[in-house]
Amino acid sequence: MPAPRQTPGKGRPTPSRREREAARRRPLVPEDRKAAKAQSRDAAREQRLRAQAGLAAGDERFLGPRDRGPQRRFARDWIDSRFNLGEYLLVVAVVALFVLFFPNQNVAAYGVYVIWALMVLGIVDAVVTTGRMKKAMRARFGDVEPGVRWYAAMRAFSMRRLRLPRPQVKRGDRPA
Incomplete structure (x- = not known):
């Protein structure tokens, strides 16, 4: 009878739940809220301008369902x-x-x-x-x-x- 095969290990220990949660943890609010808000506003403005230009050009990606x-x-x-x-x-x-x-x-x-x-x-x-x-x-x-x-x-x-x-x-x- 042949010996049962064993799957090879991944070469490191399985991380504990506490370690995984700590690695995923991020602050709910950025350090500099004012700068984050300005950055978000600029990104939204850029997106709106791209969408407006695409709509004017008739690009299918920016058209509405109608x-x-x-x-x-x-x-x-x-x-x-x-x-x-x-x-x-x-x-x-x-x-x-x-x-x-x-x-x-x-x-x-x-x-x-x-x-x-x-x-x-x-x-x-x-x-x-x-x-x-x-x-x-x-x-x-x-x-x-x-x-x-x-x-x-x-x-x-x-x-x-x-x-x-x-x-x-x-x-x-x-x-x-």
């Missing part, structure tokens, strides 16, 4: 490559708001008509644009995620220079 994915990127590029009536709705609404305060009621009424006309035209433009976008997405991706049309329509109604993530394509360019 903006992630190839279909959302395609929708952003599709909207950004076109002229949309909706992006001027806010500007015209503010101008028309001032017109509403004119003493002449006819001018105020025309201001209301302009706001309504632009809203209707903007909605029709968004529906037509997102319908075409969905058709192109079906050709490229097959199945289209739910909510992509709404995402694209809301982007079409925001002013181009205020959009986040920033537009990656110029007007007139084809989306990638």
Whole structure:
């Protein structure tokens, strides 16, 4: 009968619980609290600046869940490559708001008509644009995620220079 094998030792004694706890022990509060707080604040600021730059550049790692994915990127590029009536709705609404305060009621009424006309035209433009976008997405991706049309329509109604993530394509360019 063969002799039972013995596992080799690790070459040092097993540390006691007291030794392990002493090795792990750290102070709860740093020695210089003011310097630690300043260092933490600087690190957080650096992280925020990196995230902000990544978001502006459209880097997927820094995008929120709403903006992630190839279909959302395609929708952003599709909207950004076109002229949309909706992006001027806010500007015209503010101008028309001032017109509403004119003493002449006819001018105020025309201001209301302009706001309504632009809203209707903007909605029709968004529906037509997102319908075409969905058709192109079906050709490229097959199945289209739910909510992509709404995402694209809301982007079409925001002013181009205020959009986040920033537009990656110029007007007139084809989306990638």
